[in-house]
Amino acid sequence: MIVIKNRSLRTVLKYLIPFFFIPIAAVFGTKLFTTRAYLFVSFFVAILTVVLFLSGFETREVGTRRMVIVSVMIALCIAGRFIPFFKPITAITILTAVYLGGESGFMVGSFAALLSNFYFGQGPWTPFQMLAWGLIGLFAGYFSSLLKKNHIFLLMFGVLSGVVYSFIMDVWTVLWYDGKFHLALYLSAIVSALPHILLYAASNFIFLWFMAKPFGEKLERIQVKYGI
Amino acid sequence: MKSFEAYNPIVLTAYFLSVTLVLMFCQNPIFLLLSFLGALLYVLIRNQGENGKLHLHYFLLFLLFAILNPLFSHNGKTVLFVINDTLITLEAVVYGLVSAGCVITVLYWFYSFTKIMTRDKLLYVFGKLSPKLSLVLSMGLRYVPLFADKTMRIKNAQKALGLYKEDNILDKCRGDLRVFSILLTWALETGIITSDSMRARGYGKGKRTHFSIYKFHSCDYTLLLLVAVMLVFTLLGIGIGNIGFVFYPGMAWEDVNIFGILSYIFYGALAGLPTLIETGDRMKWKYLISKI
Numbered sequence: 001m002i003v004i005k006n007r008s009l010r011t012v013l014k015y016l017i018p019f020f021f022i023p024i025a026a027v028f029g030t031k032l033f034t035t036r037a038y039l040f041v042s043f044f045v046a047i048l049t050v051v052l053f054l055s056g057f058e059t060r061e062v063g064t065r066r067m068v069i070v071s072v073m074i075a076l077c078i079a080g081r082f083i084p085f086f087k088p089i090t091a092i093t094i095l096t097a098v099y100l101g102g103e104s105g106f107m108v109g110s111f112a113a114l115l116s117n118f119y120f121g122q123g124p125w126t127p128f129q130m131l132a133w134g135l136i137g138l139f140a141g142y143f144s145s146l147l148k149k150n151h152i153f154l155l156m157f158g159v160l161s162g163v164v165y166s167f168i169m170d171v172w173t174v175l176w177y178d179g180k181f182h183l184a185l186y187l188s189a190i191v192s193a194l195p196h197i198l199l200y201a202a203s204n205f206i207f208l209w210f211m212a213k214p215f216g217e218k219l220e221r222i223q224v225k226y227g228i
Numbered sequence: 229m230k231s232f233e234a235y236n237p238i239v240l241t242a243y244f245l246s247v248t249l250v251l252m253f254c255q256n257p258i259f260l261l262l263s264f265l266g267a268l269l270y271v272l273i274r275n276q277g278e279n280g281k282l283h284l285h286y287f288l289l290f291l292l293f294a295i296l297n298p299l300f301s302h303n304g305k306t307v308l309f310v311i312n313d314t315l316i317t318l319e320a321v322v323y324g325l326v327s328a329g330c331v332i333t334v335l336y337w338f339y340s341f342t343k344i345m346t347r348d349k350l351l352y353v354f355g356k357l358s359p360k361l362s363l364v365l366s367m368g369l370r371y372v373p374l375f376a377d378k379t380m381r382i383k384n385a386q387k388a389l390g391l392y393k394e395d396n397i398l399d400k401c402r403g404d405l406r407v408f409s410i411l412l413t414w415a416l417e418t419g420i421i422t423s424d425s426m427r428a429r430g431y432g433k434g435k436r437t438h439f440s441i442y443k444f445h446s447c448d449y450t451l452l453l454l455v456a457v458m459l460v461f462t463l464l465g466i467g468i469g470n471i472g473f474v475f476y477p478g479m480a481w482e483d484v485n486i487f488g489i490l491s492y493i494f495y496g497a498l499a500g501l502p503t504l505i506e507t508g509d510r511m512k513w514k515y516l517i518s519k520i
Contacts, residue, residue, distance in 0.1 A: 032467050033253040040253045054361075064431055068423040071364050072415050075371030079379075107364070115368050118347050123338040124252060177293060177327050179255060184300045214409045222416045 013055040017048050036179035042172070046127040050134060053106055065228050069100065070107050077112035078119065085199060089116070090161055091207035092215075093133060094140040098148055099219040100228070102141020109133030128172040136161045151212065158208040162200035166193055232270075232505040236448040237349035238356065239455070244341045246459045247498055248334050254466050256473055258492055260329050266499025267336035273506050274340065282339065290332045297324030303476040323475045340502070352440045367422075375411060382407050382414075458498040465491020 022045055029040035073096045080088035089112055097105020110130035117126050140147060140157065147154045170189045171181070178185055190197070222228065233240070251263045271279065297320055304319025345353075347369060355362035386392035386407060393399040465471055469488030474480050 029253070032463070034472070036253050036255055043249075043252075064423040064426050065420060067360070067364060068367065068419040068426070069416065071367035072371060072419040074364070074368040075375055076412070076415065078368065078372050079375045111361075111364060111368065115365055118350060118369070121338065121342045122345075122350075124248065124334060176252070177296070177331060179327075182300065185296070188296075188300065210405055211408070214405075215412065218409075218412050218416060222420065226420050 010055045013051065017052040017055075021048050038180045039175045042175055043124065043127065046131045050110055050127060050130050053110075053134065053138070065226060066100065066104065069222070069228065070096075070104055070111075073104075073108045074112045074115055077108065078116045086203035086206065087200070088203070088207045088211070089113075089133065090136060090165065090200070090204050091158060091211060093137045094147070094154070094158060094161065094204075094208065095212065095215045095219070097137040097140035098144045098154070099216060099223070101144070102138045105137025105141045106134040107137075109135075109137035124176065125169070125172060128169060132165050132168040136165065148216070154212055155205055155208055158204035159201040162202075162204045163197055166190070166197040166200060230447065231509045232502045233274075233344040235451055236442050236444055237345060237353050238442075238444075239448050239452045240341075240344060240349075241353050242452060243455050243498075243501070244337060246455060248337045250459070250462055250466075250495065250498075251330055252334055254471075255326060255330055256471055257326055258471075259495055260326060260333060262492070262496040263499045264329060264333045264336070266496075266501075266503060267333050267340065269500075270340055270502040270506065271336055273503055274343070286332050286335060289335075290328045293328030293331055294321075294324045297321075297327060305477045319475050319477070319479055322479060326475075349442070352442050355440070371415070375415060378414060379407060379411055382410050454501070455498065458494045458501075461494040462491045462498065465489075465494070 025044040025048065026041050029044070030037040033040045073092055077089040077092045080092065089109075093105055093109040093112065096108045110133055113129040113133045114126060117123070117129070140161075143153075143157065147157055167190065170186060170193060173189050174182060174186045247263065247266070251259055271282075298316050299314070301320045301323065302315045302317060304317030306318035308316045308318055308321065310316070351362055351366050351369075354365055383392060386403065391406070392403040394403070465487045468485075469491050470482040470484050471488040471491060472482040474482070
């Protein structure tokens with residue numbers, strides 16, 4: 001699925017971001033904002049990486065059907081974020097990635113983060129959330145054949161991604177607060193976020209446990225029936 | 229002159245990004261003070277002081293963040309006191325206060341941002357970046373209430389069939405799962421129908437246009453230019469103005485030069501801009517009313 005339609009712009013971005021924009025951001029950040037260079041660089045690298053992934057995805061035109069299915073999945077994630085305590089967003093991202101591929105997984109994860117912040121409040125944390133959830137989808141897509149076959153691996157992947165998501169977001173919290181990576185602060189942030197981490201892992205486990213089969217059947221049926 | 233939130237969404241986004249990012253990446257006590265005053269005054273003026281809970285919430289968060297740093301950082305040469313072999317230094321306390329202040333100020337700015345930038349405005353901004361992204365987002369936004377409505381209908385139908393029990397938690401979960409499964413099938417089929425309908429009407433052929441009621445007026449250009457000039461002078465000061473403030477080992481200012489002072493003035497003006505525009509707008513309104 002192509003987000004940036006202009007082919008030449010896409011190619012330019014694919015090469016310019018890793019070899020020009022990211023180094024420029026690193027040099028600019030360390031020269032200008034000396035005390036909080038880590039925060040500056042990580043913030044802009046997060047944004048640029050999301051753009052890079054979006055511009056680097058498969059170039060074949062897969063049509064409107066997949067795009068609409070992706071929006072349906074995003075909406076399901078957001079509708080699920082209103083459930084108290086248990087959030088199905090990671091589980092839906094993983095399942096979409098397993099059945100529709102890594103690029104769709106990345107888009108569902110990152111856009112669900114962006115869109116649900118329309119409801120819960122945007123902030124400087126949005127790019128990091130987009131990257132973290134998008135990467136969960138991308139990796140689920142890479143391991144899709146394994147995750148599709150083995151239910152235990154799928155559940156383990158869900159638990160692990162809940163933990164990894166919290167670890168990534170705590171890096172951001174510490175950087176935002178302290179400007180540099182302070183290990184003691186990071187550990188204390190993880191300890192204080194422990195209930196949340198457990199809740200994330202548990203909700204991923206529960207949702208994957210119950211939804212994997214109906215979700216998989218339905219997505220496979222749609223794929224066979226309409227050839228997405 | 230019009231109300232601050234009535235300016236073009238792109239101008240507003242540019243404004244909020246520049247005012248918050250400068251503060252996030254440049255931890256300077258004077259920037260913090262100016263930005264905090266600007267953000268707080270704007271929230272107060274816009275809401276007529278009706279947000280007691282919000283301010284209390286942010287204040288508690290501020291205290292929590294301010295306490296964290298002296299507990300974990302023991303740099304600095306002025307020791308205030310010792311708890312359980314832990315040195316609490318003045319420098320670490322001040323650093324904690326400034327860090328916490330920066331976080332809270334950014335939260336205040338984004339509170340206003342979220343209030344001002346309604347969904348249609350954000351979609352307009354994203355549509356300018358990538359039409360396809362904007363389409364996916366707006367379809368997602370439309371599906372959320374649609375799915376909520378459909379869930380209620382499915383639930384009612386299931387209840388009428390006697391399939392949805394709420395006797396115990398296990399039955400309820402099983403029922404919810406069945407409702408979700410039905411919703412999923414329906415949502416995927418509807419999605420396919422939508423996409424077929426889109427293709428039949430020629431989606432993807434030719435250039436995409438999208439509806440928006442936001443135009444660039446002359447005052448939008450003026451504000452954008454103003455923000456750009458202020459941002460450039462602020463960044464210039466950060467680059468060559470020696471505005472650094474050293475926390476460790478002892479607190480000290482670097483020798484600030486004329487560019488540094490200019491950057492304080494321009495950043496202060498930038499932070500005060502929404503309050504100024506809003507007050508100017510209200511004064512004009514009062515003046516016009518008094519003439520009737």
